[in-house]
Structure formats: C-alpha cells, structure tokens
Amino acid sequence: MDELLTALVRGVAQGSLYALLGLGFVVVFKASGVVNFAQPAIMLFGALATSVLAVDHGVWFPLALLFAVTATAAGSAVVERVVMRPMISKPPFAAAMVTIGLFIAAQVVASNLVGLEIRQLGDPWGLDRVDVGGVRIFHSDIAKLVAAVVVVTLLNRFFAVTRTGLAMRAAAHDQEVAIANGVPIGRLFGTAWAIAGALAALAGMFLGVGGVGIDTTTALLALKALPGVVLGGFDSIKGAIVGGVVVGVLEAVTKTYGQDHLAALGNNFDQVVPYVLLLGVLLVRPYGLFGSKDVLRP
Amino acid sequence: MTSSVLRHRALLTVGSVAAVALPFLSGATSTSLYTRILIGAVGAIGLNIVTGLTGQVSLGHSFFLAVGAYTAAVLGGTAGRTVIGHDLDMTIWLPAAFVAAAVVGAVVSPIAFRLRGLYLAILTLGMVFVGLHLFREWTSVTGGAGIGRPAAPAVLLGRPLAEDLAVGAVTATSPTQLYLLCLAVFALATLAFVNLRHSAFGRAMVAVRDRDVAAEAMGIASRRVKVVAFALAAGCAGVAGALSAAETGYIEPGSYDVLLSVEYLAIILIGGVGTAAGPLLGAVFVVGMPRIVEWAQPLLPFVAAGTRDDGILTRFELQTFLYGVLIVVFLIAQPDGVSGALTRARDSARTWPFSRLLDHN
Numbered sequence: 198m199d200e201l202l203t204a205l206v207r208g209v210a211q212g213s214l215y216a217l218l219g220l221g222f223v224v225v226f227k228a229s230g231v232v233n234f235a236q237p238a239i240m241l242f243g244a245l246a247t248s249v250l251a252v253d254h255g256v257w258f259p260l261a262l263l264f265a266v267t268a269t270a271a272g273s274a275v276v277e278r279v280v281m282r283p284m285i286s287k288p289p290f291a292a293a294m295v296t297i298g299l300f301i302a303a304q305v306v307a308s309n310l311v312g313l314e315i316r317q318l319g320d321p322w323g324l325d326r327v328d329v330g331g332v333r334i335f336h337s338d339i340a341k342l343v344a345a346v347v348v349v350t351l352l353n354r355f356f357a358v359t360r361t362g363l364a365m366r367a368a369a370h371d372q373e374v375a376i377a378n379g380v381p382i383g384r385l386f387g388t389a390w391a392i393a394g395a396l397a398a399l400a401g402m403f404l405g406v407g408g409v410g411i412d413t414t415t416a417l418l419a420l421k422a423l424p425g426v427v428l429g430g431f432d433s434i435k436g437a438i439v440g441g442v443v444v445g446v447l448e449a450v451t452k453t454y455g456q457d458h459l460a461a462l463g464n465n466f467d468q469v470v471p472y473v474l475l476l477g478v479l480l481v482r483p484y485g486l487f488g489s490k491d492v493l494r495p
Numbered sequence: 496m497t498s499s500v501l502r503h504r505a506l507l508t509v510g511s512v513a514a515v516a517l518p519f520l521s522g523a524t525s526t527s528l529y530t531r532i533l534i535g536a537v538g539a540i541g542l543n544i545v546t547g548l549t550g551q552v553s554l555g556h557s558f559f560l561a562v563g564a565y566t567a568a569v570l571g572g573t574a575g576r577t578v579i580g581h582d583l584d585m586t587i588w589l590p591a592a593f594v595a596a597a598v599v600g601a602v603v604s605p606i607a608f609r610l611r612g613l614y615l616a617i618l619t620l621g622m623v624f625v626g627l628h629l630f631r632e633w634t635s636v637t638g639g640a641g642i643g644r645p646a647a648p649a650v651l652l653g654r655p656l657a658e659d660l661a662v663g664a665v666t667a668t669s670p671t672q673l674y675l676l677c678l679a680v681f682a683l684a685t686l687a688f689v690n691l692r693h694s695a696f697g698r699a700m701v702a703v704r705d706r707d708v709a710a711e712a713m714g715i716a717s718r719r720v721k722v723v724a725f726a727l728a729a730g731c732a733g734v735a736g737a738l739s740a741a742e743t744g745y746i747e748p749g750s751y752d753v754l755l756s757v758e759y760l761a762i763i764l765i766g767g768v769g770t771a772a773g774p775l776l777g778a779v780f781v782v783g784m785p786r787i788v789e790w791a792q793p794l795l796p797f798v799a800a801g802t803r804d805d806g807i808l809t810r811f812e813l814q815t816f817l818y819g820v821l822i823v824v825f826l827i828a829q830p831d832g833v834s835g836a837l838t839r840a841r842d843s844a845r846t847w848p849f850s851r852l853l854d855h856n
Contacts, residue, residue: 216564232613283827290552290612294764295826302819305812427617463632472624479618483610 199331204453205446210338212445213345217400218422219429219437220352223394226431227356228365228389230289231281234296237419238303240271243398244318245311251319258321266398273394274387281390282383287374300416308413315410328366337406344399349438352392356434361388382432387494398481421468422446424475430488439486444471514678526670527742532775533677535782536739539762539774540684541731546760547769548697549724550704551607555619556732558626561751562599563592563733564646564740566634578644579635585651585741592737593730600729604722606835621751629820630748639755643747646740675740681775687753689771691727700724732759751851761818765825767834770847776833780821788814 220241225233246265250256256264280299284292322337347353356362368375376382404418405411425444429436451459452467459466484490518526523663538560545551556699572580572586606618631640638644649656649672655658657674687853699720702710742745758781788810792798797807806814829836 280823280827288612288832289825290616291826291830293613293616294760295823298819298822298826300762301754301757301820301822305816305819309808309812411599423617424621426615431613460629463628466628469625469628472621475621476618476625479610479614479621480606483614 200453201450204333204449206332206338208446208478209442210335210341210445210450210451211424212442213341213438214400214403215422215425215444216345216438216441216442217341217396217403217410218419219426220348220434221396221400222422223429223431223434223437224352224396225389225393227434229281229285229292229386231296232282232289232290232431233390233393234293235276235299235303236393236422237393237416238307239269239273240298240397240401240404240419241307241311241400241411241416242272244395244401244405244415245307245316246398247402248316248318248405248411252317258319261319262402265402266395269398270391270395273397274391277387277390278383279484281386285382303469304416307416311411311413313413315412316405317410318402318405320402320406335412337403344403345438345441348396348399349434352434355463361385366390382422387424392457406459410445421471424471424478426485427475428478428485430485432489433485433487436485436487444474447471447474499805506735511682515675516807518674519665519667520653523668523670525605525682526668528783530670530674530742532782533674533681533777534735534742535672535759535778536683536774537677537684537738537763538732538735539705539766539778540688541728541735541758542767543763543774544688544691544700544731545724545728547763547773548692548704549700549720550707551721551724552612553619553725553728554616554753554756554760555603555622555626556728557751557753557755558619558623559600559729560739560755561626561748563596563631563736564746564751565630566595566733566735566800567592567647567740568644568746569636571650572645575638575644578636578638580647584646584653585649589737590732592733594733596733596736597730600732601722601726603729604725605718605724607721608718614651617758620753623751623756627748627752630751637746637748640749643745646744646746647737648744650742651675653675666847677742679763680734684734685771685775692769692771694716696720696723703801735823758818758823761822763832764779765832767819767832770832770834772837773834778835781818782816784821785810785814789818 218236221236221240223232225231225236243265246268248262250264251258252262276299281292284295285387320337322335323338325336326333327336328334336342356366364375364380365388368380368382368385372382400419401411401415404415421444422441425440425442426437427440428443429438429440447470448467451470455462455466463469478485517529521529540558541559542556567588569579570581570583570591571585572578573582574580603622607615610618634642636644636777656676657669659669660667660672691700699710699715702713702715703717703720710720711717740781762777763773763782764777765780766773788798793815794811795813798810798813820830825832831838839851
C-alpha cells in the first residue's frame, strides 16, 4: 500500500512537471494553432541558464531562476519574431516543421553548451524529503506540484480576464477576423512564445532538481509531455494539467509494478507507456478530454 | 514531337549516361556517398507519395524503414548466436522488404481516416516511439539496443556484390555494383512516381490532399486512396531501409528514430514537395551534408576535427546544426524547395530579357 502511495505521489509530481511543459505547448497552440516542437530545446536552454548562474557563479537560486526565466522568455520572443513571423500565412503544418528544424538546431547548441557531464541545478530542495505515515515525499516534488497549480491558476486568469488573453483566443479562433478587428497578431504571437519560453525554463529547472541534473538527453524526455497535452486537448489549459498528471501517474505506476506483472512487454515499458496512451487517445478521442473539436468543412 | 519534348528526352539520355558512368570515374568513398543519396531519394519518393501527393503528414517513415531493413535481415542475413537469418538471395529479400513494409503501411493507414494534419503527425510520432521499443525488445530479430545485428548482404542471383566484376575491359568494384543496383531501383521508383502522378489515381490523391471532404463528395473513395498511399510509401521506405542496411552492413534498432523520419521529411521539403525531381535534389543536400561539412572543416577554425576538445563544435554538431537551419530557411524562404527554385530559374532564363516583366512573385 505504501509502495502504491509513494508511486502515486511521485507520479503526481512528475505529472505536474509534464503539465508545466505541456502548458508551453498549449499556450502557443491556443494563440497560433502551431505545435511548437522546439519547446524541449528551449527548456534545455532555460535549465542551463539557471544551472550556470546558480552553480557556476553562485547566484542566489531564486534570483538565478528569475533571470533564466526572463532571458528564456525574451529569447523565445526574438525567435518568434525572426523565424515564425514569416510563417503566419502558411499552413500550420509548415510552421510546425519549422519548429522541428529549430529544435534540431537548438538542441545541438544546447547540448554543446551543457557538455558531456550531468549538470546540477543548485536548487534548495536537493534530496530532502518528508515522511508522512510511511510515504516518502520529496520536497522537490511538493515544489513541482505547487508551481504547477500556481501557474495554471495564473494562466487561466490571463486567458479569461486580460485583454491580451482574450485577443489571443480570438486570434486562434479566426485569425483574419481578429486582424480585421485590429488585433496585433504578430505581437500576440510574440507574447505567446514568451510565455511558453518562461514556462519551459521553469519546467526545465524542475526536470533537473532533486539531484537528477540535466544532460544532453533531457530534451527528449520533454517530448513525453506531448501525450499529456493530447489527452487533455491541445487548446485546453486545464486539460494540460489533467493530461500531464495522468501520464505522470501512469508512468510511475507502470515503473513500480511493471517489472513484476508486465515483464512480457519488455524493460523500460514505463518510458513507452505515455506513447501507447497517445496512440490510444488519438484513435478514440483525438481532441482529448477538454479540447475543442475542429468542424469538418469541405 | 515538339522541340521541348525532344530537349527533355535528350537531357534525360545525357543524364542517364552520366549517372551510369559516374561510379567508374569516382573513388570508392564518393561512390558510396552517391549510393546513399540514391537510397535516400528512393525512400523520399515514398514519403513524397503519401505526404506530397496525398497530403497525409507522416512522421512515421523511420518505422517503415526499420520494417524493411529487418525483413531483409531476417530473410537474407546469416543466423548468429542471438539473431535469426535465412541467407536468402537479394531477389527474395528486396521485394519481400517492399511487400512486408507495404502491408504494415496498409494496416496502419486507417489511423489516417479520422485524423488530419497535426494530429496525424503526432500519431505517427507516437508510432515511431512504440516501434523503437518493439525493435529494442525483439532481440531475436534486431539483436537488441546498443548491440544490433549484421544486415542482409547484397547477394544477387547467387553472386555476392562484394566481389569485383570484370566485363571485358571494364572492372566494376563492389561499391560500383551496389551503386548501379540502387540507380536501377531509383529509376524504377521515379518512373512509377511520374506515372502515378499523371494517372487518374494520382489526380484522386491530389484531390484528397486538397480537400478530402469535397473529393468524397465527388465520388473519390478517399479511404482507399489513403490506404494505397500509405502502402506505397511504406513499401518504398522498406526498400530504402533494406538497401541502406546492405550498404552499411550492420544495423542497430536505435537508429530508426524520429530524427530519421525528420531527415526524410527534410529531403522532400528541401527538394520540393510533390515534384518528381524533389527527392533526388533534396537527398543531395541532406545526405550529402556530412560530406560538405567534412570538406569545409579545414576552412572553419572553430570546428574540431575530432572530439570537442580541439574546438567549439564538432563536425557532427555543425552538420546537425546546419541541417536544422536548412530546414528552417527553406521552409521560410523557398517553400517549393530546390526544385521550385530551379524551375523559376529556368523560366526566368527562358523568358529573358522579359523575365522581369513576367515575374509573378
């Protein structure tokens, strides 16, 4: 029982991490209808920035994080302006391919900067944990969950209440009409990418806490956030957190019990199970739990 | 015949002669490169059919490449301590690679019935990851992750292509023979593609790409079109995978990942989506990139020849970086690819000096 609870707690924490990453995808998709495959590479840059400042230069961790988040957001906005802006009138798949190209190029540079060894983040939580009735809960896991909840709340308010958020939703719904109504599409996309960049930097930091560290393979781990986003629905914020948590829990439970019961499916099946879930969701309910359906127009 | 048809045919004849003569004038390494370019082009023709003509976005090409390579390996390879193999001839394993991959492609194709665009792309992405896991675990066929297995050797009608062949005064080395074989396969595939594109079925494919709901309203069985498109694409990928494996001699399951799929997508995007020349032009760029970087490396002071210690970037990193940049640049600036650029250049030259007046861009 304790084993199950521990797995569940880890799963929820890891799921919060996937949710944060997934939100980066959702924000850009909500604003422009494009899936930003470069998000994992941006995440690596953000985590690297935090690591370099906090570990190499001894900057106070919250300050290092703040700086990294801001820098990554600014960098993302620049990338959007230079690379994505010309793609506005082109089909979303072409824009998504551009982000794949960006991912390839950025991943190489980030990996080069990270170096061959695992880098630590210099976070204050480390391996500290608290024992609640036999269940071990890491401080870093609590932080992940809290961060995810705060971010989701803020984002929801942003999209529901602020003018920029409203403009973004309008632009995603019908770009031409939005432009005709005076919505500054370009600037909006820049803002969306900046928010996604900030989220990526935050998520990147969390990927490396608790002594795990970041290395050149970290970016590929971030792709596991995609099944969560698909499950939740690409344009749904609450979907991102629900989807992320489901993926995280599924992964954790498969890892804990998989060796005994699912040995036939091979080792490391817990790494594949998010993608199996992805296939299942896409075949049964492509728009996810909370996503909005595309109307099929001839 | 009109003069343009004559000109077209003359060009094709000259091109074919040059292509056949090429390996006899180049060294072994260059010939291997040209062979790999041709193999890449064959695989890209398949992707061109499903994504370029029929508009079904597929990031799953590497999965079909693997199916072809492993079908060939099991049929044509030698049985080892951990892996199975039946030592069959190339005339068996090459078509078998096509058929096996095509069947898998047809089986997988129903996923395209309900999904479009980005969702289909993501689903095929998931397929690659699941496939990777499958191949890693199926050690009797693949040898397992990090270990791999020998590929099916090129043994044509009982004669291994690894031996030199002397025909009169001309000696064809092993790389040359493999090149000529791949050239033949490429020519066949291109011919099939051009015929397909100009046929009624090809037009149906394009109709499905542009507006599949409207195509169905017109009486086109879009489901059948999608199944055939996927099957053909997968078949081409299977052949390319089998040939590629024969060229390198050894295959490891981890290499059939998303990056390989993206490479093929880059080939058709850079070459020109839906065009006949696109796959070859794109393959020259994408497959030839490592060679270009290798050649340029002494000229670039910040690139290391070997490990990272000598410079800021390794050759491999620079090549991957350029490759990503190339995708981005081509998509933004030149969506019709190299093929489109060449067509525009040709039209411009043909109408000179009036090309400026007639420029529609």
